[in-house]
Amino acid sequence: MCYCRLIELKYLFRVLLYTSCGEVCILFKIALCDDNLVFLDTLKTLLVSIFQKTQHEVNYDVFQNGKELIKAVEHKKITYNMIFLDIQMPDIDGFKVAERLRQLDESFILLFTTHMQALVKKGYRYNAFRYIDKNHINEEVSEAINTLLKKHDNKAQSQRSIEFKFNNRQVYEAINVPENEIIMLYKKGRAVYLITIYSEYMLLKYNLEKYKELIGGSNFIIVSRSYLLNLGHINTIMGDYFILSNGKSISIGSTPGKVNELKLVYGKYRKGMI
Numbered sequence: 359m360c361y362c363r364l365i366e367l368k369y370l371f372r373v374l375l376y377t378s379c380g381e382v383c384i385l386f387k388i389a390l391c392d393d394n395l396v397f398l399d400t401l402k403t404l405l406v407s408i409f410q411k412t413q414h415e416v417n418y419d420v421f422q423n424g425k426e427l428i429k430a431v432e433h434k435k436i437t438y439n440m441i442f443l444d445i446q447m448p449d450i451d452g453f454k455v456a457e458r459l460r461q462l463d464e465s466f467i468l469l470f471t472t473h474m475q476a477l478v479k480k481g482y483r484y485n486a487f488r489y490i491d492k493n494h495i496n497e498e499v500s501e502a503i504n505t506l507l508k509k510h511d512n513k514a515q516s517q518r519s520i521e522f523k524f525n526n527r528q529v530y531e532a533i534n535v536p537e538n539e540i541i542m543l544y545k546k547g548r549a550v551y552l553i554t555i556y557s558e559y560m561l562l563k564y565n566l567e568k569y570k571e572l573i574g575g576s577n578f579i580i581v582s583r584s585y586l587l588n589l590g591h592i593n594t595i596m597g598d599y600f601i602l603s604n605g606k607s608i609s610i611g612s613t614p615g616k617v618n619e620l621k622l623v624y625g626k627y628r629k630g631m632i
Contacts, residue, residue: 386414387437389430391421391455392444392471397492398422401442401471404496408503423447424455431462438466440506442490445472456484469502471495508630520573522552524559533559537577541604543569543586553604555591579623582609589627600624 388405392398398420409416419436421427424447430436441459445452452470459466464485471490488502519534541553543566550569552559561569566586570578577589581600591603598617599607611617 386416386439387419388416389419389421389427389438389441391424391427391442391447391452393422393447394444395422397444397471401495401499404499405503408500412507414507424450424452428455428458428462431459437463440467440469442469442471445470446474453480453484456486460484467506518575522559523562524552525561530562537573537575537588538590540573540588541591541602542588542608545584555603577627579620581620582611589624592624595621595624 386409390398390401390405392401402418402420405416405418419430419438421430424443427441427443431438443452443456447455452472456468456470459468468484468486469488469490470486471492473492475489475491487506488498490498490502518537520537520540521532521534523530524533535552535554539554539556541555543550543552543561545551545566548563550561550563550566552561564572566580566583570580570586573586578586579589580586585608587600587602587608592600593603594601595610596607598610600610601607610620
């Protein structure tokens with residue numbers, strides 16, 4: 359059984375849970391606002407179903423009018439990561455609610471819900487992440503949540519630090535390096551070197567497969583048996599060479615099949631598919 363401890367990270371979502379198993383889960387606080395109780399129940403049931411398939415914890419607050427939502431944020435000082443807001447509501451419409459909420463908090467993720475697609479254009483000024491068509495709620499809510507979680511995963515990955523043991527005057531010492539600062543590891547003879555955006559280190563003499571396993575995630579690829587490259591530090595491809603952020607060029611492979619395979623992996627990474 360995993361236990362969780364709360365820590366604060368200031369990107370995309372405010373609170374993350376790190377389990378003892380090393381998994382990352384977001385602690386969401388989500389507000390749902392709509393004057394239609396049936397739709398609110400449908401939306402909440404759908405969200406519960408989606409998040410049950412993830413490791414993430416979710417708390418929901420439900421509002422039947424915009425004034426109550428504004429009151430919760432303005433007077434009760436409740437902070438939400440995500441707000442689903444109906445555009446067409448009596449008394450005060452969703453755009454006016456969004457305008458006031460944005461004055462109070464710029465950071466929450468806003469998703470408008472509507473039957474009227476003609477209203478969507480007006481909502482751009484409130485920095486909405488998505489406009490959910492109530493006629494296609496299952497597909498559009500699922501797509502929105504999956505996209506948000508993928509964005510989180512990419513950011514969380516870049517914030518991770520990996521511990522390496524490096525040779526400091528014949529004594530191996532530990533150093534923690536943020537993943538997004540690692541450009542590559544490479545072999546020279548039996549030695550393995552770590553290249554970061556700031557420095558170079560001689561590491562313990564593990565093979566590159568072992569280091570790939572140590573780093574984890576899917577952002578690193580082994581190239582030409584001698585290099586372990588961070589996909590985030592590959593700037594471009596020139597012919598059969600990867601051009602890295604430090605200007606170094608690395609031969610992609612010795613066979614057309616391997617070259618095409620690694621180019622495909624890099625292409626998927628650039629498109630956000632990895």
